[in-house]
Amino acid sequence: MARPWSEQNHRMPASLFSFEDVVLEADRTRILDGATAEVPDAGITCLVGASGSGKSTLLRLCNRLEVPTSGVVRFRGADVADLEPLAHRRRVGMVFQRPTPFPGTVRDNLQVACPGASDEELGAALERSALPASFLDRVADDLSGGEAQRMCLARTLVTGPQVLLMDEPTSALDASATGMLEELACGVARQGVPVVWVTHDLAQVERIADHRLLVEAGRVSDG
Amino acid sequence: MxxxxxxxxxxxxxxxxxxxxxxxxxxxxxxxxxxxxxxxxxxxxxxxxxxxxxxxxIDDDTPVAASWAWVGVMLLFSAVTVQRRAPEVPGAFALALAAMGASATLSLATVFGLGIYPVAPRAIVPIAGMMIGNSISGTVSAARRVIAELSDNHAEVEARLALGQPWSDASRPYVRAALRTALTSQIENTKAVGLVLLPGAMTGLILAGTDPVDAVLVQAAVMFLILGCVATNASVVGIGLTRRLFTSDHRLARVTRRAV
Structure with a gap:
């Protein structure tokens, strides 16, 4: 039987991620304690909380670098546990707190993410991250902190992710590099790739967040 | 006497x-x-x-099967030794038993298959003893290096996993570095033999009255066998341990290197 018009059209749009009573324990410590939340499928959502509140763990659950002890994490309605992890991680790109350049040149780094990509494709990925294509031949370990973090962003974007997870990506950067990375993330979100950004910096939340979730002692509430 | x-x-x-x-x-x-x-x-x-x-x-009246049983006991004891020396390595006993079993099989098959020595207790027991004994430190070293590399480069490994690399690709550069380090000391030993080091088998043979050149030939064969054993051990440990440190859904377990 067809559903009534109102039910079909007034359903809430599917969330990007939903956490359903998620508990995560590690080394006898409860990091997440029944976290329940919905991350909207657009714009920049900031997960805000103090150190040790569990916000980074929530982010790592999103691309299955962690799995919950109990509860369910969903990506656009699908249980993340049922998704093929490697394909899921390429859909859900992640930039970490500290830049993680791999040995070799910037080109080598981008080719880890996208083997066989041409220099034109790699150069375009760098330019999306506000780095010139000429950086392809630079040794990754020689980049400044801000450049290295933008290279890591380019390395993630070159996989063509549907979502971008950013785990306190500016915590090791100066104000100028921070501003540039925030601007890039806003640009990515404007292009239709939702961003989930973990931070403890309330001023940063004011600058970039379209939505916010407060993480406290392993639980989540609307910020 | x-x-x-x-x-x-x-x-x-x-x-x-x-x-x-x-x-x-x-x-x-x-x-x-x-x-x-x-x-x-x-x-x-x-x-x-x-x-x-x-x-x-090694008495002529003792059946060869007793020598093979002795080799089995040596393998078990060496695996226990590895487990004791490297408690931070998960599944160290099984891993060491598999690695040393593989290297002992390879070396003994080479020695007896190519006719370097006859299949006799007088050859089986001492050769297996040398192979297995020399493999213990190599096995411990390879396992510790794999743990240390993956622990020290935890962030890089996770960044590779986050890009969608399978555990085998994500760990490869670090496991390769670990195995290179673990093998280097044996390679250096092999290079130093005769110049700064007169190894035990050769010294023993010379003291027992064997012609030095004959003793050298025996020692060279032993060195090459040990090198092959250590390489086999390191690669079995590298593959087996790395597999244990990752989950089936390509997540890196929390690895902690031992404080030294």
């Missing part, structure tokens, strides 16, 4: 050097006198027991 035998008198005389070690420990307040004496007594008892057991094993 053979030409190179020293007898009980010779052994007693060599204890002078143990006394030297004890005096050094005492004068320098190292507190190792008891440990030194215990180590020497223990070594003597172990060697005597092994000596008497070997005398039975």
């Amino acid at each position: 053979g030409e190179g035998a020293i007898g009980w008198d010779g052994l007693a005389a060599s204890l002078v050097l143990v006394v030297v070690a004890v005096v050094v420990s005492f004068r320098r307040s190292l507190g190792l006198e008891g440990t030194i004496l215990w180590a020497c007594v223990r070594a003597m008892v172990q060697l005597l027991l092994v000596g008497y057991a070997l005398a039975v094993l």
